[in-house]
Amino acid sequence: MTGDLFGEPLATPGQREALGAQACVLRGFAGADVPALLQALERVLQPAPWRHMTTPGGFTMSAAQTNCGPLGWVSDRRGYRYAAWDPLSGQPWPAIPPAFERLARDAAAAAGFQGFEPDACLVNRYVPGARLSLHQDKDETDYEHPIVSVSLGMPAVFLWGGRERADKAARVPLFHGDVVVWGGVDRLRFHGVLPLKPVPHPLLGEQRINLTLRRAG
Numbered sequence: 001m002t003g004d005l006f007g008e009p010l011a012t013p014g015q016r017e018a019l020g021a022q023a024c025v026l027r028g029f030a031g032a033d034v035p036a037l038l039q040a041l042e043r044v045l046q047p048a049p050w051r052h053m054t055t056p057g058g059f060t061m062s063a064a065q066t067n068c069g070p071l072g073w074v075s076d077r078r079g080y081r082y083a084a085w086d087p088l089s090g091q092p093w094p095a096i097p098p099a100f101e102r103l104a105r106d107a108a109a110a111a112g113f114q115g116f117e118p119d120a121c122l123v124n125r126y127v128p129g130a131r132l133s134l135h136q137d138k139d140e141t142d143y144e145h146p147i148v149s150v151s152l153g154m155p156a157v158f159l160w161g162g163r164e165r166a167d168k169a170a171r172v173p174l175f176h177g178d179v180v181v182w183g184g185v186d187r188l189r190f191h192g193v194l195p196l197k198p199v200p201h202p203l204l205g206e207q208r209i210n211l212t213l214r215r216a217g
């Protein structure tokens with residue numbers, strides 16, 4: 001399950017690693033879809049470019065972000081929330097590309113969650129040193145739907161915690177093409193990303209891109 005020095009996965013694509021009763025890593029699940037995902041992401045970035053959001057506490061997030069879908073996750077001095085408009089452009093967020101939607105539905109089904117229809121996709125971009133501190137995904141209206149999280153580019157160490165912030169977090173290496181799905185009893189598990197190491201990826205260079213698909217509204 002661990003990768004080699006160059007960040008290439010050693011796990012067999014299609015391998016399913018349990019992280020909890022209703023959470024798992026689907027190794028290499030995005031594999032064949034990667035070119036379509038990256039092409040679609042380019043089209044999302046034209047109207048909705050990367051930006052660094054501010055936390056309610058006044059810090060600038062180290063990961064750059066954007067969104068697609070009817071709803072987008074935003075953070076500023078007023079708090080965290082979902083919004084139908086991109087605060088940068090004043091326009092609705094671009095639609096979720098079909099390739100994103102299909103992958104999310106298929107990965108959710110493979111993890112035991114049938115009929116997942118995301119209405120929000122947060123896209124995170126990490127460069128070396130960027131991180132995401134331990135948090136729960138809890139700005140959504142209800143927690144019935146799973147979270148589907150796609151990793152592309154540089155490898156990262158995903159922190160997989162418990163239901164309380166203080167619970168010990170497991171360190172799960174994630175590689176290009178891996179998809180993590182969590183829902184049900186594991187829906188509110190704390191999670192985060194350790195500061196990225198500079199391990200350039202053959203396709204994406206010194207960046208890691210994460211697509212987080214959710215049912216927010």
Ligand code: SIN
Binds near residue numbers: 122212
């Ligand atoms: C997130 O929790 O929003 C992103 C997790 C990741 O980048 O893997």
Ligand code: FE2
Binds near residue numbers: 135136137191
């Ligand atoms: Fe999250």
